[in-house]
Amino acid sequence: MSDKSNILKKYKIVFLGDQSVGKTSLITRFMYDTFDETYAATIGIDFLSKTMYLEEGKTIRLQLWDTAGQERFRSLIPSYIRDSHVAVICYDITNKKSFLNLDKWIKDVKLERGDDVIIVLVGNKSDLANDKRQVTIEDVESLHLKIGSKFFIETSTKANHNVKLLFKKIAQSLPEFNNEGTENENNTSNNNHNNPETIDITIDKNAPNPQTLNTCC
Amino acid sequence: MDFIDFDTFTKDNSTDNDWNLPQPQPALSLPITNIENLSKKLSQFKLTKNLIIPNDSTTTITVNNDEDELMKKYAKLSINLISDEKKQEQDPENGNEKSSSNSTLSTRLSRVLNDSLNDNDQREIFSYIENNLEENELNVQDLLDTGFVGSVSRSNFKNRIESNLIKNHSKILKEYQPVIKQLKSTEGKLNKFNELNSSTESIIDSHCQNSNKFNARINELNKQQKLVLLKKQLLQSFNAKFTLTEYEEFVLTQSGEMNDEFFKVLSKLQKLNENCYILLSLDNCKLGNDILNKSNQLLNSSNDKIIKFCNKSLGNLYSLNLKSKLVTLQKCLRYLQNKYNYFQNMIDNFINSRSKFINDEFLNYCESNLEIVQQESIRFIGDLLAYVHSLIVNESETIIAIFNINENENDPIIQDIINKILMNLQKPIKLKIDHLIYSETKVLTIFQIFNLLDLYVIMFKKIKGNNLIEVLHSLISNCQDRIFSIISNKLSIIKQSNSARLELDTDLQPPNWIIEFYSDILNLLDQIKTKTILNLTTDSHEKFLDLIINSPVEIFNSHVELNKAFNKKDNLIIKFNFLDLIQSKVIPISLLSDKVIEINSQINDITEKLTTLEYVNLLKSLHLENIYNVSNMICPFSDEFFDTSIYEPIKENKLYNLESMKQIDEKIQEILPNSIIEIQQSLLKVNSPMIVNDTINQVFINFIKFIKKLNLINKEILDFEFTWSDYEMATMLGIEEVYDKEIASLPDT
Numbered sequence: 029m030s031d032k033s034n035i036l037k038k039y040k041i042v043f044l045g046d047q048s049v050g051k052t053s054l055i056t057r058f059m060y061d062t063f064d065e066t067y068a069a070t071i072g073i074d075f076l077s078k079t080m081y082l083e084e085g086k087t088i089r090l091q092l093w094d095t096a097g098q099e100r101f102r103s104l105i106p107s108y109i110r111d112s113h114v115a116v117i118c119y120d121i122t123n124k125k126s127f128l129n130l131d132k133w134i135k136d137v138k139l140e141r142g143d144d145v146i147i148v149l150v151g152n153k154s155d156l157a158n159d160k161r162q163v164t165i166e167d168v169e170s171l172h173l174k175i176g177s178k179f180f181i182e183t184s185t186k187a188n189h190n191v192k193l194l195f196k197k198i199a200q201s202l203p204e205f206n207n208e209g210t211e212n213e214n215n216t217s218n219n220n221h222n223n224p225e226t227i228d229i230t231i232d233k234n235a236p237n238p239q240t241l242n243t244c245c
Numbered sequence: 246m247d248f249i250d251f252d253t254f255t256k257d258n259s260t261d262n263d264w265n266l267p268q269p270q271p272a273l274s275l276p277i278t279n280i281e282n283l284s285k286k287l288s289q290f291k292l293t294k295n296l297i298i299p300n301d302s303t304t305t306i307t308v309n310n311d312e313d314e315l316m317k318k319y320a321k322l323s324i325n326l327i328s329d330e331k332k333q334e335q336d337p338e339n340g341n342e343k344s345s346s347n348s349t350l351s352t353r354l355s356r357v358l359n360d361s362l363n364d365n366d367q368r369e370i371f372s373y374i375e376n377n378l379e380e381n382e383l384n385v386q387d388l389l390d391t392g393f394v395g396s397v398s399r400s401n402f403k404n405r406i407e408s409n410l411i412k413n414h415s416k417i418l419k420e421y422q423p424v425i426k427q428l429k430s431t432e433g434k435l436n437k438f439n440e441l442n443s444s445t446e447s448i449i450d451s452h453c454q455n456s457n458k459f460n461a462r463i464n465e466l467n468k469q470q471k472l473v474l475l476k477k478q479l480l481q482s483f484n485a486k487f488t489l490t491e492y493e494e495f496v497l498t499q500s501g502e503m504n505d506e507f508f509k510v511l512s513k514l515q516k517l518n519e520n521c522y523i524l525l526s527l528d529n530c531k532l533g534n535d536i537l538n539k540s541n542q543l544l545n546s547s548n549d550k551i552i553k554f555c556n557k558s559l560g561n562l563y564s565l566n567l568k569s570k571l572v573t574l575q576k577c578l579r580y581l582q583n584k585y586n587y588f589q590n591m592i593d594n595f596i597n598s599r600s601k602f603i604n605d606e607f608l609n610y611c612e613s614n615l616e617i618v619q620q621e622s623i624r625f626i627g628d629l630l631a632y633v634h635s636l637i638v639n640e641s642e643t644i645i646a647i648f649n650i651n652e653n654e655n656d657p658i659i660q661d662i663i664n665k666i667l668m669n670l671q672k673p674i675k676l677k678i679d680h681l682i683y684s685e686t687k688v689l690t691i692f693q694i695f696n697l698l699d700l701y702v703i704m705f706k707k708i709k710g711n712n713l714i715e716v717l718h719s720l721i722s723n724c725q726d727r728i729f730s731i732i733s734n735k736l737s738i739i740k741q742s743n744s745a746r747l748e749l750d751t752d753l754q755p756p757n758w759i760i761e762f763y764s765d766i767l768n769l770l771d772q773i774k775t776k777t778i779l780n781l782t783t784d785s786h787e788k789f790l791d792l793i794i795n796s797p798v799e800i801f802n803s804h805v806e807l808n809k810a811f812n813k814k815d816n817l818i819i820k821f822n823f824l825d826l827i828q829s830k831v832i833p834i835s836l837l838s839d840k841v842i843e844i845n846s847q848i849n850d851i852t853e854k855l856t857t858l859e860y861v862n863l864l865k866s867l868h869l870e871n872i873y874n875v876s877n878m879i880c881p882f883s884d885e886f887f888d889t890s891i892y893e894p895i896k897e898n899k900l901y902n903l904e905s906m907k908q909i910d911e912k913i914q915e916i917l918p919n920s921i922i923e924i925q926q927s928l929l930k931v932n933s934p935m936i937v938n939d940t941i942n943q944v945f946i947n948f949i950k951f952i953k954k955l956n957l958i959n960k961e962i963l964d965f966e967f968t969w970s971d972y973e974m975a976t977m978l979g980i981e982e983v984y985d986k987e988i989a990s991l992p993d994t
Binding site for chain 1: 566623624627628630631632634635638639642697700701703704707708
């Protein structure tokens with residue numbers, strides 16, 4: 029196992045997007061593997077952190093900053109984007125307006141961080157894709173190419189679809205993480221079992237809706 | 246082997262011993278069933294050989310001697326018998342003897358026959374006799390003969406039987422001969438065995454004696470050994486409990502590594518040190534003291550070593566990026582946890598250094614953002630609070646990662662460390678934000694700061710254990726105070742301001758300062774969603790409302806009162822316009838609904854005063870003022886009850902007469918048609934057309950109602966009526982509808 033404790037190294041991930049697109053649900057699903065049907069608007073900025081144990085035996089400490097989508101809290105958000113490593117910009121695939129507003133959020137991110145940030149586009153509520161989809165894969169793919177985001181993905185926090193994959197891909201996208209030594213890759217995977225905060229990020233190959241899985245770039 | 250003696254058959258046992266016939270001996274009852282097996286077993290044993298073959302001369306001689314003696318005895322008996330028979334023949338009393346021998350025989354027979362032998366035995370005996378008789382061709386009569394023949398026959402018969410018996414016995418005995426021989430040879434062997442046994446026993450006895458001695462010695466040695474072992478165990482145990490090996494001492498003092506072995510030895514040393522109190526309780530506590538001193542010395546040096554390591558590690562947190570270092574540090578902390586002074590000193594040192602580090606970081610951050618402070622205080626405070634938010638989170642995570650030694654993130658120790666580290670941020674944060682709050686003059690900006698702080702209180706509450714919330718509360722309180730003070734100062738300046746007074750001119754419009762004053766305040770109030778303004782207490786909320794509503798009104802009123810250029814009507818109109826403006830501003834704000842009612846009440850007072858003023862002016866212009874006053878003195882016209890008789894006393898007034906009434910009628914016809922324009926002109930500077938209209942209507946209604954009553958009085962007393970009736974006047978004044986409603990609402994008079 030790696031002798032690196034990384035007590036001082038944390039990766040700040042800021043979740044952005046319009047109100048009620050599912051930013052908090054996404055984090056809650058990742059953190060506690062639960063989904064709450066009742067909607068409660070986030071007040072200000074919430075903070076949660078989690079150590080992720082990846083398949084390769086690497087560990088990583090993620091700081092998740094959950095921002096409020098309401099306009100009245102908008103002025104707070106740039107301060108949190110400023111020192112973030114990753115900006116997860118969320119939209120609701122059943123709400124075209126939330127997708128169109130991504131431009132505003134991307135602009136905010138670019139303004140604060142320029143190109144020195146990993147942008148991830150997340151289309152949530154993919155469980156409603158069949159009946160209520162308003163944003164197509166082509167729409168988001170086009171935006172992804174336009175803004176140069178790291179990847180895009182459709183998720184469903186309700187159906188627990190692609191959430192783990194999202195965070196795994198985020199972790200794998202971190203440049204510092206990729207540069208870390210891989211000398212102990214083979215003998216650390218079992219350490220997961222002893223840690224209560226272990227998150228199994230193994231992807232269920234049999235998970236339904238393979239189409240959305242393929243949307244990751 | 247017994248034989249039946251010959252003589253025993255001849256004499257009666259009761260009379261002469263010679264006649265006492267011996268009982269035939271039973272056949273030898275030897276167990277011959279296993280004779281074959283026995284002979285096999287004793288193959289070397291041959292009875293016939295021993296008895297018949299005179300190998301052993303002694304035995305043969307003995308047998309021959311016995312046979313000779315027996316033969317002699319029988320020969321002697323036979324001779325005696327013959328001599329006795331001769332005597333009997335010679336004896337004349339032979340018949341008697343014969344009868345006596347018969348009786349003897351019969352006695353014997355009866356004895357035999359009546360013997361206790363059972364039937365089977367008897368049958369066997371007699372069958373045997375019978376068979377023998379047949380075999381030997383003997384005559385029973387001869388046997389029964391009492392004479393010589395009988396005696397000889399019986400003797401022969403007896404001999405034959407005995408011979409058969411002997412043969413049988415010999416035969417049986419011959420079968421035992423090999424067994425005997427075998428037994429003889431076995432006897433020798435057994436004797437040897439016995440000898441061997443006795444010699445062995447004697448040897449064993451001697452050995453036993455030796456063994457007992459040996460065992461006694463062994464037991465003694467065993468006891469000694471046990472004592473020695475006990476001593477050894479005691480010493481080993483003592484050694485284990487009260488001493489450290491040289492290597493262990495080396496691990497504690499010399500070895501530079503703080504590894505598992507170090508902590509193992511340290512744990513042992515701790516136990517050793519604790520156990521010393523057992524030694525100290527002994528009568529001789531010197532040993533205990535010595536060991537205690539030594540262990541204390543070692544413990545102190547180990548503690549110093551641990552503290553040195555902890556301080557070094559905590560002084561350079563980057564070193565803890567190595568997991569092994571972190572684990573060792575946590576072991577050290579776990580060890581020191583129970584040593585309060587050491588632990589607390591170390592923690593205090595860490596807190597001091599960490600707080601200093603964080604303070605420096607914070608100040609660096611502030612310095613690097615000085616430009617923003619100058620340009621945009623709200624953004625600076627927002628960024629500052631976001632920075633502090635991240636700082637708290639990062640610091641909490643770092644402290645938890647280091648000090649989570651009891652597997653509990655909510656450990657009071659951790660919370661205490663975090664709080665103490667962050668506590669030192671309280672002052673710089675408060676200073677920075679306070680500075681901005683107190684240097685800011687815009688209420689709206691401070692209100693935004695207030696909102697920001699209030700939001701961060703909610704956000705900081707979600708983060709475990711940080712006491713910066715107190716600072717935020719204090720800053721919020723300062724914002725509230727600052728808003729109060731800015732408004733108060735502003736009002737104070739206005740109160741003292743000459744320009745504010747000069748703003749009151751004859752156009753009777755509200756001054757500009759009130760518009761400016763509310764431009765900020767109303768923006769602030771419009772954004773408030775809480776139950777009280779700025780989350781103030783109810784009392785403070787009321788004070789604030791007084792400050793923003795009542796105080797400006799008071800200041801304005803004071804300014805108006807001081808202005809000598811205004812007449813009474815101007816005074817009322819400008820006050821009305823001022824209140825009307827305030828009301829129009831605050832009426833949409835729900836928080837100010839009470840104040841709206843209060844202002845409305847003031848407006849109504851002014852409107853009433855203005856109505857009264859205009860009404861009096863109208864009466865004056867029509868010369869009705871005195872009549873109105875006199876009538877009112879008799880009975881107020883405002884009373885709903887009216888009766889002309891009540892006003893009878895008016896006759897006594899010199900002013901009330903027909904002539905004067907005629908003049909008034911003329912005046913009415915002259916002035917009343919233009920009175921609408923007159924009053925409208927008079928109220929032209931009132932900003933609210935609705936209030937102007939209401940005032941005019943009220944003045945005319947009051948007038949018409951008075952005229953109507955006066956007309957009735959005139960008719961009753963002077964028998965005079967005005968040219969125009971009340972309805973005609975109402976129509977002329979354009980208030981016929983209003984008057985109709987007014988009349989309809991009155992009770993019948």
